[in-house]
Amino acid sequence: MREYLKLFWAFIKVGGLTFGGGYAMLPILQRDIIEKYGWATEEEVMDYYAMAQCLPGIIMVNTSAFIGRKLKGIKGGIVAAVGSTVPSLVIITLIAMFLSAFTHYSVVQDAFAGVRVCVVILIVNAVVKLWKSAMVDWKCFFLIFLPICALSLFTDVSPVLLVVAAAVAGVAISVISSKCAGRGEEARGG
Amino acid sequence: MILTLLRLFWEFFKIGIFAVGGGMAALPFLYDLADSTGWFDYAQIADMLAVSESTPGPIGINMATYVGYEVCGIPGAFIATLGTILPGVTVVLIVVHFLEKFRGNRYMDAAFYGLRPASTALIAVAGISVVEIALLNMDLFKSTGDLLDLFSWPAIALAVVIWVMTNLIKPTKGLHPVVYILGSAIVGIIFKFGS
Structure with a gap:
């Protein structure tokens, strides 16, 4: 029991000290999980992080579940995953309660009107960053990015369908282009 | 109340599966949800995103908690967050043995080759709606x-x-x-x- 509590507390700290999730969690994992408790090695944490990125869901929660599972099996994984989400639950619920009591004040409305301007730039910056890692060649721009933009702007198709279609298209494009490349090599070699 | 909670759980379960590419990836799903349920408007989504960015914890979880609270109070906050983390945690705890073989698999890489531009496109389009609210005077x-x-x-x-x-x-x-x-x-x- 004490060990589960220790695990729970360690991941409460991970959730509560990470701003923005994802990459930002790594320094805290490094300090607590790797150095202080010795629960996992640096390589293991990086492996978990890499796998967590390819799984559905929240990278931080998935990484926490991996580490908890390694230590204490399925129960440990649940404890770590829940621990890492507790700070968000508590902090956001308190803020939401507080803000919903004050939204009718004009000061709060002015503040949020200013904040929305900032949100525009945060989204622009996020898109630019994603763009750099996403656009590896012209095919994914013309065959995926542009069609998804158009469908999302001008139709009511659910984002779920668009995401699934994009994954299928990604596989199809790479299978077709690797076949073409293979044939090209055969022609040259033969 | 029960029906709203069930719907909330289902919607965030879907976000937990399909929102690929970090915190902002939930945005297009939330716009879709605003259109189909009327639970909140586009301006509220932008406000919730700002609060989620300014507080500790992953943006995806913060957004889920905030939306859940706005829709259905504390039970809603709880249910939406649970829905978001459940798919990922289940995969990590139960099917990961099978997935370890998958790492570096060329079909996985190929799927992400398609997913990343799609996610970028969806977030960019969601950004356009915020531009309309924040920078333009439509009325x-x-x-x-x-x-x-x-x-x-x-x-x-x-x-x-x-x-x-x-x-x-x-x-x-x-x-x-x-x-x-x-x-x-x-x-x-x-x-x-x-x-």
Whole structure:
């Protein structure tokens, strides 16, 4: 029991000290999980992080579940995953309660009107960053990015369908282009 | 209440599976949800995103908790968060043995080759809706028809300043978003952006 509590507390700290999730969690994992408790090695944490990125869901929660599972099996994984989400639950619920009591004040409305301007730039910056890692060649721009933009702007198709279609298209494009490349090599070699 | 909670769980379960590419990836799903349920409007989504960026914890979880609370109080906050983490945690705990063989698999890589541009596109389109709320005066423009009235000039000036500070000026480039969010709130109050 004490060990589960220790695990729970360690991941409460991970959730509560990470701003923005994802990459930002790594320094805290490094300090607590790797150095202080010795629960996992640096390589293991990086492996978990890499796998967590390819799984559905929240990278931080998935990484926490991996580490908890390694230590204490399925129960440990649940404890770590829940621990890492507790700070968000508590902090956001308190803020939401507080803000919903004050939204009718004009000061709060002015503040949020200013904040929305900032949100525009945060989204622009996020898109630019994603763009750099996403656009590896012209095919994914013309065959995926542009069609998804158009469908999302001008139709009511659910984002779920668009995401699934994009994954299928990604596989199809790479299978077709690797076949073409293979044939090209055969022609040259033969 | 029960039905709303079930719907909330289902919607965030879907977000937990299909929102690929970090915190912002939930945005297009939330816009879709706003359209189909009327639980909240686009302006509220932008506000919730700002709060989620300014507080600890992953943006995806913060957004889920916030939306859940707005829709259904504390039970809603709980259920939406649970829905978001359940798919990922289940995969990690139960089917990961099978997945370990999958790492570096060329079909996985190929799927992400398609997913990343799609996610970028969806978030960019969601951003356009925020532009409309934050930088444009649609109502004023419709009543006067004057193109100059379409743009909310003080807001655009603030946007340009933030963009320059987050992209071009070295000492301010690395600052945490919370600094910009608080700063914009203060500018909004001083210049009465809300009215």
